[in-house]
Amino acid sequence: PDGDAMAGAADRNGQLTKPPGALGRLEDLAQWYAGWRGNPRPSIDAPQVIVFAGNHGVAARGVSAFPPEVTVQMVANFEQGGAAINQLARTFGARMDVVPLDLDTPTADFTEGPAMTEAGVVAALRAGWDAVAEEADVLVVGEMGIGNTTSAAAIATRLFGGDAGDWTGRGTGVEGDALALKTQVVADGLAAHGSATDGLDILMRMGGRELAGMAGAIARARSLCIPVVMDGFICTAAAACLEKTQEGALDHVVAGHQSAEAAHGHMLEALGKEPLLSLGLRLGEGTGAALAIGVLKGAIACHSGMATFAEAGVADG
Amino acid sequence: PDGDAMAGAADRNGQLTKPPGALGRLEDLAQWYAGWRGNPRPSIDAPQVIVFAGNHGVAARGVSAFPPEVTVQMVANFEQGGAAINQLARTFGARMDVVPLDLDTPTADFTEGPAMTEAGVVAALRAGWDAVAEEADVLVVGEMGIGNTTSAAAIATRLFGGDAGDWTGRGTGVEGDALALKTQVVADGLAAHGSATDGLDILMRMGGRELAGMAGAIARARSLCIPVVMDGFICTAAAACLEKTQEGALDHVVAGHQSAEAAHGHMLEALGKEPLLSLGLRLGEGTGAALAIGVLKGAIACHSGMATFAEAGVADG
Incomplete structure (x- = not known):
């Protein structure tokens, strides 16, 4: 897996409009998938x-x-x-x-x-x-x-x-x-x-x-x-x-x-x-x-599609 | 729920090209759903x-x-x-x-x-x-x-x-x-x-x-x-x-x-x-x-979309 993509995905995950860890295993799945695809914001199309x-x-x-x-x-x-x-x-x-x-x-x-x-x-x-x-x-x-x-x-x-x-x-x-x-x-x-x-x-x-x-x-x-x-x-x-x-x-x-x-x-x-x-x-x-x-x-859609706290103007706790 | 639709769904379930019960909870879900929808072969569209x-x-x-x-x-x-x-x-x-x-x-x-x-x-x-x-x-x-x-x-x-x-x-x-x-x-x-x-x-x-x-x-x-x-x-x-x-x-x-x-x-x-x-x-x-x-x-797609043993010409064990 691509360490940079995984790190980028982990960084993105921390900014998404949800409490930390609130998507449970979906968050781990998305980062694992991002690492293998070499893309911090991947999609599933095929x-x-x-x-x-x-x-x-x-x-x-x-x-x-x-x-x-x-x-x-x-x-x-x-x-x-x-x-x-x-x-x-x-x-x-x-x-x-x-x-x-x-x-x-x-x-x-x-x-x-x-x-x-x-x-x-x-x-x-x-x-x-x-x-x-x-x-x-x-x-x-x-x-x-x-x-x-x-x-x-x-x-x-x-x-x-x-x-x-x-x-x-x-x-x-x-x-x-x-x-x-x-x-x-x-x-x-x-x-x-x-x-x-x-x-x-x-x-x-x-x-x-x-x-x-x-x-x-x-x-x-x-x-x-x-x-x-x-x-x-x-x-x-x-x-x-x-x-x-x-x-x-x-x-x-x-x-x-x-x-x-x-x-x-x-x-x-x-x-x-x-x-x-x-x-x-x-x-x-x-x-x-x-x-x-x-x-x-579902995991990838959340990871790659959600707004960040900054984008959405939501207070991050 | 509609008893006739549930019974029809159960009958259909028993004819589908799979061993009995092999789809586990998907089979129960499909029959429950069929009962509430009043349709032994329902779909999910909306x-x-x-x-x-x-x-x-x-x-x-x-x-x-x-x-x-x-x-x-x-x-x-x-x-x-x-x-x-x-x-x-x-x-x-x-x-x-x-x-x-x-x-x-x-x-x-x-x-x-x-x-x-x-x-x-x-x-x-x-x-x-x-x-x-x-x-x-x-x-x-x-x-x-x-x-x-x-x-x-x-x-x-x-x-x-x-x-x-x-x-x-x-x-x-x-x-x-x-x-x-x-x-x-x-x-x-x-x-x-x-x-x-x-x-x-x-x-x-x-x-x-x-x-x-x-x-x-x-x-x-x-x-x-x-x-x-x-x-x-x-x-x-x-x-x-x-x-x-x-x-x-x-x-x-x-x-x-x-x-x-x-x-x-x-x-x-x-x-x-x-x-x-x-x-x-x-x-x-x-x-x-x-x-x-x-x-x-997935449950409804299997239930309503699968072929029966008779339709597919598969021996039913």
């Missing part, structure tokens, strides 16, 4: 939402409440504008891109070997990198992929420690025996990749193409100084692979929301990210993050 | 923000970090578009009206007698009633009035019990001795009006014109079936006077946010209202509620 989709070999083990063909059906729904994320992108003035990643060929079942080859994960990271619009000024990355909370739970367990049961949750709605099975699948995956410790290696072994796509896009956004609003459990697991490879890799990322998937809150705590929203969403697609674009827009 | 301003005799006792002339100065700032609420109203597509209420004549110091006469509180309630646009489809009411957290703390103590110290907080930034003084002023006010138990009587005795304006507007919104997004500590105190006069009077009201003013959370709990946002705001003006318009818009 948010971008990218939804990555991938299929998972592990889905064949019955870890989801939905059949794997739903991934490709939902991609069609995204392309026709019928999904939740389409409505939220439109509501907050974001362009939306959909990036299906080789849906006809699921990744390998990660309980039996690496989900992706090195070339495969690099191609997916690259697809994410290439999907970011250079002119975007906020980025949301979301995902669709039947089976991908299983993948994310395995990644989280390996990155943050504990047992499979600590990080495995309901996903789209598995309970009881199905949840026990899912937890066992995560444990089997961990056992099959005992040696992995590097974030990107873990992503390759237990992730999926849509997780790698999100990671690649988040990295690209940093190179373009585009702040990112992070979505829920799966998005955060993908992002965490970057952080565990390079500390500070998520400094340009704010947590858009806390998912109802129980372990998401623990992951956010471990990453030191306080969510902007906590409304019980557990849909993925980037929906929680897209909703938080509204909060970020 | 939000209105009304900012009421009033002056308080009790301000002369030094309860605020800002001098009383700031009320009229901030009204000019609202009218010129320079305040935080102006930026948020614009961001979320709301029209904004400013209603200054007899600013040259502060209410009486409520530690010495009733803040308003019966005619005075009725006039302010009426001003609020008249300020609501019949065509509005969401209403936010906000306030400006140096000294009004003192008034709100006195109202909250009388309505919800406990001592002045339980409900008196920093407001725009009083601390230490100034906070002790403010708490004493609240206690003095309570002592001066020991007999009041009815919500509207308490509003007259310890409230202010802008609080009465908000209460009148909230009541009018109900008569017009316009859902209301409630703001912070002062707005909630005003709204609570309605609820304590007629139970259920706030069924058309959702809590937009939880303020950093410590007692606001307790007031929301007592009213059974769970806030949509909790971002540390403590500015008033309707800012927290205006920010929450974005959440409500």
Whole structure:
């Protein structure tokens, strides 16, 4: 981030017609955003939402409440504008891109070997990198992929420690025996990749193409100084692979929301990210993050649009 | 609310292309909104923000970090578009009206007698009633009035019990001795009006014109079936006077946010209202509620805009 822009934004913030600190987190958000944009009085004009989709070999083990063909059906729904994320992108003035990643060929079942080859994960990271619009000024990355909370739970367990049961949750709605099975699948995956410790290696072994796509896009956004609003459990697991490879890799990322998937809150705590929203969403697609674009827009509108005490002729206490 | 519209909305919600409940509170919000609007598939096209301003005799006792002339100065700032609420109203597509209420004549110091006469509180309630646009489809009411957290703390103590110290907080930034003084002023006010138990009587005795304006507007919104997004500590105190006069009077009201003013959370709990946002705001003006318009818009956009499983050809699990 640009220290001068942040300092300029902090100076401006102190002059705006409100008691000091009265806009709470909106003030911190605006200064953080100003720093990354290199502009003490920035605006948000071009948010971008990218939804990555991938299929998972592990889905064949019955870890989801939905059949794997739903991934490709939902991609069609995204392309026709019928999904939740389409409505939220439109509501907050974001362009939306959909990036299906080789849906006809699921990744390998990660309980039996690496989900992706090195070339495969690099191609997916690259697809994410290439999907970011250079002119975007906020980025949301979301995902669709039947089976991908299983993948994310395995990644989280390996990155943050504990047992499979600590990080495995309901996903789209598995309970009881199905949840026990899912937890066992995560444990089997961990056992099959005992040696992995590097974030990107873990992503390759237990992730999926849509997780790698999100990671690649988040990295690209940093190179373009585009702040990112992070979505829920799966998005955060993908992002965490970057952080565990390079500390500070998520400094340009704010947590858009806390998912109802129980372990998401623990992951956010471990990453030191306080969510902007906590409304019980557990849909993925980037929906929680897209909703938080509204909060970020509000923060920037106040910061850059308000009058100063001097401009407004208001006594400053 | 319209039971048929709510049932129709619930039926629609169950068919949308997402796992059941995956949009969390957005789903509840959409169905609640549909019920009040009498439309199972509603839209939000005309939000209105009304900012009421009033002056308080009790301000002369030094309860605020800002001098009383700031009320009229901030009204000019609202009218010129320079305040935080102006930026948020614009961001979320709301029209904004400013209603200054007899600013040259502060209410009486409520530690010495009733803040308003019966005619005075009725006039302010009426001003609020008249300020609501019949065509509005969401209403936010906000306030400006140096000294009004003192008034709100006195109202909250009388309505919800406990001592002045339980409900008196920093407001725009009083601390230490100034906070002790403010708490004493609240206690003095309570002592001066020991007999009041009815919500509207308490509003007259310890409230202010802008609080009465908000209460009148909230009541009018109900008569017009316009859902209301409630703001912070002062707005909630005003709204609570309605609820304590007629139970259920706030069924058309959702809590937009939880303020950093410590007692606001307790007031929301007592009213059974769970806030949509909790971002540390403590500015008033309707800012927290205006920010929450974005959440409500997102909820309605998803509910009314998403494809059903049948429309999209997606397997429903």
